[in-house]
Amino acid sequence: MDLIPLPRLAVPDGEGRRHVFGNRPTLSVGPGAEDVARLLRRELGAATGWDLPDAAAGERGDVRLALDPEGLAAPGPEAYRIEVGADGVELVGADPAGLFWATRTLRQLLGPEAHRRAPLAGRAAWSLPYARIEDAPRFGWRGMMLDVARHFTPKDGVLRQIDLLAAHKLNVLHLHLTDDQGWRVEIRRHPRLTEVGAWRPRSRWGHRASPLWNETPHGGFYTQDDIREIVAYAAERHVRLVPEIDIPGHSQAAIAAYPELGNADVVDTAALGVWDDWGISENVLAPTETVLRFYEGVFEELLELFPVEVAPFVHVGGDECPKEQWRASPTARRRIAELGVDGEGGLQSWFIRHFDHWLAERGRRLIGWDEILEGGLADGAAVSSWRGYAGGIAAAEAGHDVVMCPEQQVYLDHRQAGGPDEPMPIGYVRTLEDVYRFEPVPPKLSPEAAARVLGAQANVWTEVMENQGRVDYQAFPRLAAFAEVVWSPLPEPESRDYAAFEARMTSHYARLDALGVGYRPPAGPLPWQRRPGVSGRPVEGVPPIV
Numbered sequence: 001m002d003l004i005p006l007p008r009l010a011v012p013d014g015e016g017r018r019h020v021f022g023n024r025p026t027l028s029v030g031p032g033a034e035d036v037a038r039l040l041r042r043e044l045g046a047a048t049g050w051d052l053p054d055a056a057a058g059e060r061g062d063v064r065l066a067l068d069p070e071g072l073a074a075p076g077p078e079a080y081r082i083e084v085g086a087d088g089v090e091l092v093g094a095d096p097a098g099l100f101w102a103t104r105t106l107r108q109l110l111g112p113e114a115h116r117r118a119p120l121a122g123r124a125a126w127s128l129p130y131a132r133i134e135d136a137p138r139f140g141w142r143g144m145m146l147d148v149a150r151h152f153t154p155k156d157g158v159l160r161q162i163d164l165l166a167a168h169k170l171n172v173l174h175l176h177l178t179d180d181q182g183w184r185v186e187i188r189r190h191p192r193l194t195e196v197g198a199w200r201p202r203s204r205w206g207h208r209a210s211p212l213w214n215e216t217p218h219g220g221f222y223t224q225d226d227i228r229e230i231v232a233y234a235a236e237r238h239v240r241l242v243p244e245i246d247i248p249g250h251s252q253a254a255i256a257a258y259p260e261l262g263n264a265d266v267v268d269t270a271a272l273g274v275w276d277d278w279g280i281s282e283n284v285l286a287p288t289e290t291v292l293r294f295y296e297g298v299f300e301e302l303l304e305l306f307p308v309e310v311a312p313f314v315h316v317g318g319d320e321c322p323k324e325q326w327r328a329s330p331t332a333r334r335r336i337a338e339l340g341v342d343g344e345g346g347l348q349s350w351f352i353r354h355f356d357h358w359l360a361e362r363g364r365r366l367i368g369w370d371e372i373l374e375g376g377l378a379d380g381a382a383v384s385s386w387r388g389y390a391g392g393i394a395a396a397e398a399g400h401d402v403v404m405c406p407e408q409q410v411y412l413d414h415r416q417a418g419g420p421d422e423p424m425p426i427g428y429v430r431t432l433e434d435v436y437r438f439e440p441v442p443p444k445l446s447p448e449a450a451a452r453v454l455g456a457q458a459n460v461w462t463e464v465m466e467n468q469g470r471v472d473y474q475a476f477p478r479l480a481a482f483a484e485v486v487w488s489p490l491p492e493p494e495s496r497d498y499a500a501f502e503a504r505m506t507s508h509y510a511r512l513d514a515l516g517v518g519y520r521p522p523a524g525p526l527p528w529q530r531r532p533g534v535s536g537r538p539v540e541g542v543p544p545i546v
Contacts, residue, residue, distance in 0.1 A: 001129060002507035003108050004480050005169055005487035008074055013130030019084055020127040021062060027052040028061030036099045037065050039236055043107070048126055049119040062088035063106075069094050072134065078171075079136035082106065084128045097238040098136070101169050105133060112510035115167070139440065141403055141455030142486040143172030143242070144479065146471075149179035149253075150278070151203075151462040152220035153471070159233050160468075164515065166237040168483035173234065174242040174315060174457060180252035180275040180283070184221045185243070187301050190258065190294070194221040197257040200274040206424050206464060208278040210535035214466070219274075227305045235310050242367065243306050245298060246317030248285040248351045255283055261291055263325040263332065278463045280320045287326065287335045287347045292354060299355070303362060313382065314359055318352050319369035349375020356381050367403070370395070386459070388546035389442045396449035404440040404456040408543035410482060412474050413461045415538060421525050423473070424464035425536035428543040432522075436481040436501055437493035458482045464536065469518045473529050476519035480508055 001010055029037040040063075041052045055061035072079045072094050079094040080102035091106060093099025107114040109128050144165060146153060153161070158175070165173055177184045183197035199219035205212035222230070234241050252275045255262035262269035263286045275281050285291050302314065323344035326332035336343060341350055348371075356366045356378045367382040370391025377383075382401040385392030392402040407414075407427070414427030440456035458479060465471045481501065490496050512519050520529070 001109060001131065002504040003105060003133075004501075004504055004508045005484035006490075006501075006504075007105070007133050007135040008489060009132075009134040011132045015130075017130045018127040019086065019088060019130065020125050021050075021088075022125075025050060025052060025062035025088070026055040026059070028055045028059075028064040028066075030064075030066035032067045032096065033065040033093075033099055035236065036093075036096060036103060039100075040065070040103050040106075043103075044110075044114065046118060047107075047114045047116045048110075060087055064088065064090040065099060066090070066092045067095065067099060068092050072098075072136075074134045074136035076136050077140070079134075080105075081135075082109075082131070082133040084109070084131050086130075089128055094136075097171070100166075100238045101135070101137075104167060104169055105135070107167075108511065112507070112514040115511050115514040137169065137487045138489050139453075139455030139486045141172055141457065142170045142483065143174055143403065143455065143457030144170060144475070144482075145174035145176060145242075145405070145457055145459040147176040147179075147460060147462040148184050149176055149182045149462075151466050152182065152184060152198075152218065153462075153468070154220060155222060155226045155230065157468050158222075158230055162230075162234050162237055162239050164479075164517065165239055167511075167515065168480060169487050170479075170483055171238060172240050172242060172455075172457060174244060174459075176244045176246070176315075176461075178244070178246050178253065179250045180281040181278075182219060182221075182274060183253045183257065185227060185302070185305075186221060186223045187298050188224065189297050189301065192257040193254060193298075195257070197253040197274060200253075200276045202276050203466070204277050204463075206531075206534040207426065207537040208463075209537065212534060213276075224301075224305055231306060231310050240313075241306055241311045242313050242315050243302055243311060244315035244317060245295070245302065246319075247295060247355070248287070248291075248348060249280070249319065249321030250317055251285050252281040252283040255285070258294070261285055261294060263329045265331050266325045266328045280322060282322045282324055284321055284325060285351070286329070287332050287350065295355070296358060299358070303364065308363055311364075313365050313367045315384070316352060316355050316366055316368045316372075318348070318372040319386070320371070321348050323348075345374060353378070373398075373400075382454070384457075388544070390546055392453070393442055393445060393449070396445060396452035399452070401452050401454050403454050405459050406546075407459070408546070409438045410435065410456065410458040411461065412458050412478055413464065415536070416474075416478065416520055417524065418538075419524060421530050422536075423470070423525060423529060423531035424534050425538040426464060427537065428539050428541070430478070430543075432478055432481050432502075432505075433498050435478045436485065436498050437496055438482065438485050439493050440486065456482075456486050469529070472518035473520050473525070476512060476517050477505060477509070480505065480512075 078098045080098040081092045091102040183193045198221040205214045259269035326344045383395040415422045415425040
């Protein structure tokens with residue numbers, strides 16, 4: 001059946017029988033399954049030409065959708081069962097999310113053409129192999145981070161990314177909405193954030209050591225109605241969103257729009273523009289009450305746009321905050337004395353703790369990069385462990401929830417091979433097999449701490465990904481391997497059957513083709529996927545486990 005991710009149990013028919021659908025199959029929809037049925041009708045209707053009318057009263061539809069929270073063999077939320085036989089196919093979910101994931105498996109069983117947006121002329125009748133599938137995810141957090149600040153992904157691209165995540169049973173999209181190089185979400189009380197902060201005059205072409213520049217101005221942002229559409233689209237596909245507003249570093253775009261947010265007693269913040277280079281800008285937020293009130297206003301609008309049902313976590317960044325301006329700033333020195341904190345590091349912790357409590361009072365949970373551990377966190381805060389496993393281990397042992405995303409393992413901007421044709425090669429070589437052998441739970445964790453690992457996410461930083469094609473190339477096919485890691489109950493990394501996964505990928509490449517994904521072919525990049533002469537930052541050797 002060549003399913004990805006691999007189900008917990010898939011029992012094919014020993015005789016090779018198939019259920020062949022007629023020209024107008026019917027649909028039976030049980031209580032609570034109406035929303036999943038509505039989406040399935042749209043998607044399968046587009047690919048097959050079916051309208052899937054309701055089955056007549058008292059009759060069993062050819063396709064049957066139902067919820068049964070207690071009757072599934074696979075345990076827990078998001079579980080599902082599929083049974084295909086002579087009377088059609090039955091999909092049963094433990095909850096609406098589980099039923100939705102069952103429809104993703106159904107599309108894979110129908111074949112690659114089931115992922116297209118229009119029927120193919122002359123195709124044979126649609127059919128399914130007789131089978132029984134019982135399935136449930138290993139982790140509740142199965143995510144991808146998309147950096148839309150360095151290079152902007154228009155709204156339709158985000159909707160497409162949600163569909164691609166859902167096709168792989170990934171259920172979290174973390175949107176990196178702000179950075180030194182751009183502010184990407186409309187905040188109505190602070191309009192200059194997008195009037196000024198969403199646009200930069202040019203961009204470095206390649207890694208920051210490259211001498212090349214793209215002189216075309218770059219920018220864009222999501223209106224509040226764009227965000228509402230993204231939220232509704234994600235919710236219908238059972239994908240949660242994690243909006244990120246980066247503080248107190250990675251903030252030059254905001255300072256360019258509102259110079260009073262920066263350390264104006266040290267630098268001429270009115271002269272700053274949105275940064276056109278990569279790396280870490282020295283221009284960080286000033287540690288003042290004015291800045292806190294400003295960002296409280298930002299987060300107030302953000303919480304209205306991202307309701308708690310879709311976005312229980314709000315990411316505040318908290319990483320890579322240079323301290324030089326604070327060391328030189330009389331305002332910062334006075335603030336350190338007033339607060340009684342431990343130097344400039346204490347100021348960064350003060351920023352994070354303030355919004356930790358502020359978000360908790362409004363029913364949200366703060367999550368940030370693992371540097372936020374350094375000043376202590378409230379009980380409900382969670383950590384994205386990016387510098388390796390160590391931050392996640394420390395957080396979990398201290399009783400905090402953790403999302404594992406170590407850069408050495410699952411940063412998908414890192415190159416996929418060591419050859420000279422890899423475009424803008426960044427970081428260590430992380431092949432499809434390397435990602436397949438990624439393990440989110442370090443063996444050294446105690447059982448109690450291991451239970452704090454919510455899951456994992458693959459991060460897509462876009463400094464060297466200027467458009468959708470580059471994101472596709474870097475993310476796929478490795479995101480398919482990652483999806484299996486976080487969904488399927490795989491053995492320890494060295495015992496995983498990569499050869500079997502690679503064989504199943506043969507069918508999956510056809511699905512990606514039908515979805516229009518510009519993935520990296522197994523034999524290497526196609527001519528138009530290369531970027532000859534553009535510098536990267538390759539790191540040689542085997543990445544450390546830290």
